[in-house]
Structure formats: C-alpha cells, structure tokens
Amino acid sequence: MREISHSCAFSSATLLQIEDSSEANRAAVAAESEEQPAKKVPFFPKRGQELELVCESLAFKGQGVCKVLETGYVVMCDRALPGERLIARITKRKGSYAEALKLRTIVTHDNAVTPPCKYAESCGGCRTQNLSYEAQLAAKEDQVHQLISRVGRFGRSEESGSGSYLKPILPCANQYHYRNKMEFSFGTRWLPPNEFVKNQSPDIKEDFALGLHVPGSYDKILDIRECLLQHDVANQILLDVHTFCETHRNDLSAYDTKTHSGFLRHLTLRSGHDEHTGKLQVMVNIVTSVHHPRVIKPLIEKLVTYSEVTSIVNNVTSSMANTGVGEKQYLLYGAPAITERLRGLVFEISANSFFQTNTSQAEVLYEVVEKACNLTEASSEMNMLDLFCGTGTIGLSMANKVNHVYGYELVQEAVANARRNANRNNILNATFIQGDLNKLTSGFGANFPRPDIIIADPNRPGMHPKLLQFILKSGAARVVYVSCNPATCARDLDVLCHSKDGSDLAGGYRLLSVQPIDMFPHTPHVECVCALELSN
Numbered sequence: 187m188r189e190i191s192h193s194c195a196f197s198s199a200t201l202l203q204i205e206d207s208s209e210a211n212r213a214a215v216a217a218e219s220e221e222q223p224a225k226k227v228p229f230f231p232k233r234g235q236e237l238e239l240v241c242e243s244l245a246f247k248g249q250g251v252c253k254v255l256e257t258g259y260v261v262m263c264d265r266a267l268p269g270e271r272l273i274a275r276i277t278k279r280k281g282s283y284a285e286a287l288k289l290r291t292i293v294t295h296d297n298a299v300t301p302p303c304k305y306a307e308s309c310g311g312c313r314t315q316n317l318s319y320e321a322q323l324a325a326k327e328d329q330v331h332q333l334i335s336r337v338g339r340f341g342r343s344e345e346s347g348s349g350s351y352l353k354p355i356l357p358c359a360n361q362y363h364y365r366n367k368m369e370f371s372f373g374t375r376w377l378p379p380n381e382f383v384k385n386q387s388p389d390i391k392e393d394f395a396l397g398l399h400v401p402g403s404y405d406k407i408l409d410i411r412e413c414l415l416q417h418d419v420a421n422q423i424l425l426d427v428h429t430f431c432e433t434h435r436n437d438l439s440a441y442d443t444k445t446h447s448g449f450l451r452h453l454t455l456r457s458g459h460d461e462h463t464g465k466l467q468v469m470v471n472i473v474t475s476v477h478h479p480r481v482i483k484p485l486i487e488k489l490v491t492y493s494e495v496t497s498i499v500n501n502v503t504s505s506m507a508n509t510g511v512g513e514k515q516y517l518l519y520g521a522p523a524i525t526e527r528l529r530g531l532v533f534e535i536s537a538n539s540f541f542q543t544n545t546s547q548a549e550v551l552y553e554v555v556e557k558a559c560n561l562t563e564a565s566s567e568m569n570m571l572d573l574f575c576g577t578g579t580i581g582l583s584m585a586n587k588v589n590h591v592y593g594y595e596l597v598q599e600a601v602a603n604a605r606r607n608a609n610r611n612n613i614l615n616a617t618f619i620q621g622d623l624n625k626l627t628s629g630f631g632a633n634f635p636r637p638d639i640i641i642a643d644p645n646r647p648g649m650h651p652k653l654l655q656f657i658l659k660s661g662a663a664r665v666v667y668v669s670c671n672p673a674t675c676a677r678d679l680d681v682l683c684h685s686k687d688g689s690d691l692a693g694g695y696r697l698l699s700v701q702p703i704d705m706f707p708h709t710p711h712v713e714c715v716c717a718l719e720l721s722n
C-alpha cells in the first residue's frame with residue numbers, strides 16, 4: 187500500500203473545484219514552504235508594491251515560484267525563471283502567497299540560452315524558449331510529480347520492484363517546427379517595448395495586425411511574421427497572408443474585439459500529409475465576421491498558388507466571443523479535410539475537430555497509452571471505452587487488439603470524422619457516440635456494454651464528478667487517464683483512488699504509474715498518462 191501524504195492542506199471539497207492554476211499554485215507554494223520552513227517570517231505585501239525577488243523553480247502554467255529574500259514570502263511571477271533575481275510589482279494577494287508582474291531582471295536565470303525566435307520576449311506562446319531544454323524538462327517533470335503526489339495525495343514513496351510510480355519525463359525529439367496547427371488572430375496592433383521607437387515611422391500601421399494574442403490580453407495582437415513552432419511552408423503562407431491583407435486592409439479589415447467591427451478574425455493553418463504520396467498538405471481556415479465571397483476571392487487566388495494548400499475553408503462567426511468555430515462553414519477550395527498518418531492508420535482532419543497538434547510526439551504518447559492499457563491475448567475479448575475520443579485516434583489505434591471500441595465525444599464534426607476514420611482504415615469493431623460527458627444522465631452506459639478498459643482524455647478542466655462516479659461503478663479492470671492538465675488530473679486521481687468519507691465516490695482504483703511526456707517544448711504545457719487498475 188502506497189503512503190498517503192496528510193501534510194497537504196487541501197480539503198476534498200476544494201479538490202473538486204480545481205479548475206486551473208490556483209490550487210496548483212498553492213501546491214507549489216506548499217512545496218516551497220515545506221522545503222525551507224525556517225526562513226518564512228510574517229510579511230504582507232501590498233498590491234502595487236515593487237519587490238526584489240529570487241526565482242527558485244517553475245510551477246504549473248510556467249509561472250516562476252519566487253521568494254522575497256528577507257522573509258521567504260512566496261510570490262508567483264509570470265516569466266520569472268529559476269535562478270533569476272528580479273524586480274516585480276505585486277498584482278494580487280492570494281492567502282499565503284501573492285502574484286506579481288515581472289518588471290526587470292537584475293541577475294539572469296540559470297541555464298539561460300539565446301532564443302532563436304525574435305518574438306520570444308514578448309510572445310505568450312513560448313515562455314521558456316530562453317531556458318535550456320534540459321531545464322525545461324526538469325521543471326515539467328517536477329510539476330507533474332509535485333501535483334500528483336501532493337494534490338492527488340499519493341506521496342512520493344517508492345514502489346517495490348518497478349521503482350517509483352512517478353516516471354521520468356519523455357522528451358520531445360523536435361524542439362521546433364513540431365506543431366501541425368497554429369491559430370493566429372487578426373486585430374489591432376500591439377507594439378512590444380523595443381518597437382516604440384520605430385513607431386515614429388509612417389510604415390507601421392497600428393490598425394492591422396496578424397499574430398498571437400499579447401499574454402493576458404483579449405484585444406491586443408502581437409504582430410508576427412513567422413512562428414518557429416510551425417512548418418516552414420506554413421510560415422511562408424502566414425507571411426503572404428499578412429502582406430496581402432495588410433496591403434488590402436480597406437476591404438480585408440482586421441476585426442476589432444472592442445468595437446466588434448471589421449471582417450477578418452482568425453487564420454488557422456493546419457498541416458498533414460497525403461495518405462498515398464506522403465506529400466505535405468495544408469488546410470487554411472479563414473475565420474470572418476460575415477460571409478463575403480467577393481471580398482475574400484483575391485486572397486484565395488493567392489493561396490491556391492501553393493501546391494501544398496489542398497483545402498481552404500471559411501468559418502463565419504458573428505459571436506462576440508473570441509471563437510474560431512463558425513456558425514457556418516464554407517468550403518472555398520479543395521477538400522473539406524486533410525489527412526495524417528498516426529500509428530499506421532490514416533486519419534482525416536477537418537477544420538474544427540481535435541487532432542493531436544504534435545504528430546510525431548503523438549506517436550510516442552499513443553505508444554505509452556497502449557502500454558498503460560496492458561493489452562494481452564485475452565484483451566481480444568474485451569470492450570474498450572474511449573472517452574473524449576476526438577476523431578477516434580486512440581481507440582482506433584488499438585481496435586485490432588480488442589473486441590470492440592466505443593468512443594464518446596462532444597463535437598459532432600469530430601464524431602463524423604471518427605466514423606469516417608474507422609471506415610477509411612477498414613475497422614469494423616468501433617462505434618462512436620456523440621454526447622456531453624459533463625451532462626451525464628442516469629441512462630449513460632445503456633448504449634454500450636460494460637467496459638473492461640476505459641481511456642479518458644479530457645481537456646483541461648478534467649472529468650466531471652458524475653463521470654468519475656460512472657468509472658468507479660463500471661468495474662473496468664483498467665483505466666488509463668491521459669491528461670494535459672496535471673492539476674485537474676491529480677484531483678480526479680484522488681477521487682478514483684482514495685475513498686472519501688461521506689461521499690458515494692469511494693476510491694476503487696490503484697495508481698500504477700504516471701508518465702509525463704513533453705508534447706510542447708518551450709511552452710508551459712505538459713501531458714501525462716496515468717495507468718490505474720481496479721483494486722480488489
């Protein structure tokens with residue numbers, strides 16, 4: 187039996203509410219305080235106060251865990267990196283810690299490297315590009331281990347025999363050009379500090395930008411002309427679209443999220459490969475506020491000159507929200523979907539359906555998932571439930587080893603993709619069902635047999651308590667939890683593995699392993715695959 191740490195200051199009620207970073211931050215603060223308890227003296231910084239900090243580690247979501255030297259008081263600071271001494275301004279007090287905005291560096295961080303991207307200092311995408319890759323990996327591994335062991339209440343003790351259940355992180359072989367999908371936004375331009383001087387130049391127009399959101403801002407766009415995370419061809423397209431739309435901005439005006447006026451909202455570039463020739467395929471998705479085929483036509487004529495562009499779609503949305511999914515979608519050129527190979531199968535990807543964004547690392551991820559399922563010859567009699575299945579990739583990649591795969595997914599378009607993906611790969615033992623796993627009714631489970639293996643791959647908020655209850659009652663011998671948010675994953679594992687007094691969610695599973703995987707170098711994101719078995 188594994189040791190359960192009782193030092194963790196989280197009540198079960200709070201654990202169910204973990205949505206994103208604040209509980210994870212508290213875990214990081216608790217870890218810091220436990221490591222050096224003697225240094226902490228009472229300290230109450232005020233909002234707006236400027237302080238000298240030293241950064242000690244990187245927490246979940248890439249925030250630096252910093253300390254006020256004389257007091258040991260913990261401050262979470264965006265863009266602070268381990269070893270850095272900095273001046274920061276307090277923005278929020280949150281119980282035992284505060285949040286701060288970094289103002290300037292006094293002494294640079296450990297493991298500093300020169301980032302190859304010229305936007306690295308201002309862009310919200312790659313926040314740790316100037317930290318060596320080895321240091322990024324160590325920080326991500328530590329975050330997963332801390333969160334699972336503390337928030338999940340598993341402790342850090344060694345398992346006898348196969349070593350710790352907390353496995354070392356698997357690195358990503360390609361640290362650049364690994365993304366097969368990038369979503370850019372049109373908008374009003376934001377100038378990073380080093381461009382203010384150039385702003386005197388009449389060449390710089392502030393009414394047009396195409397790029398990525400300024401961190402923490404919904405309306406300001408960092409104008410960029412290339413992103414080192416995407417394919418070179420996608421970068422040429424981005425540059426061309428940028429130049430063309432900026433030149434013709436009277437017709438092709440950028441949408442302004444404050445005034446809700448303007449035409450062009452987002453540009454999404456997705457890449458895949460032709461299933462027969464292996465040739466690169468690019469899908470261009472232009473999101474606009476209205477359908478205006480005549481105005482957009484010259485841009486399409488420009489884009490079709492690229493032999494790699496095999497699909498151009500136009501999503502039209504009148505929503506005030508910052509969404510790339512249109513109320514209507516128009517096919518402007520080529521096929522409605524592109525294809526990609528994964529685990530020896532061919533998958534079709536349409537504009538609004540989920541597909542793993544790092545294809546080569548998805549091969550590694552799915553291999554780990556399959557291993558966690560512990561498939562044997564006996565598995566051919568078993569039913570697999572693939573929850574949050576997207577376009578069906580995980581379940582389909584194991585369909586030849588089980589009796590039947592049942593996939594469950596919210597997005598109708600992804601379900602349609604999954605069904606076509608099964609047909610395309612001649613897989614007859616897979617059924618895909620559309621439904622909302624956050625709104626389970628008592629009838630859930632009636633349209634598929636009792637599962638022997640459950641795979642759950644939710645997005646960041648994790649699983650709804652009712653879904654956890656379903657899993658606990660299912661009697662499935664194996665559960666494999668694939669997570670892109672170790673904080674909510676830890677919360678859910680605690681429910682699945684530890685019985686809770688006064689609750690009908692009795693923990694019925696034993697956590698066997700937690701495997702962190704780096705899918706997104708230079709970003710704060712980290713994936714993990716957790717294997718659980720039914721405990722008797």
Ligand SMILES: C[S@@+](CC[C@H](N)C(=O)[O-])C[C@H]1O[C@@H](n2cnc3c(N)ncnc32)[C@H](O)[C@@H]1O
Pocket residue numbers: 540541542574575576577578579580594595596597600621622623624625643644645670
């Ligand atoms: C992280 S993705 C995983 C997709 C798939 N397993 C894969 O590897 O490609 C999460 C998926 O959950 C779906 N999803 C999100 N909320 C959902 C809900 N409430 N009910 C069912 N599916 C949901 C999303 O549409 C998305 O396809």
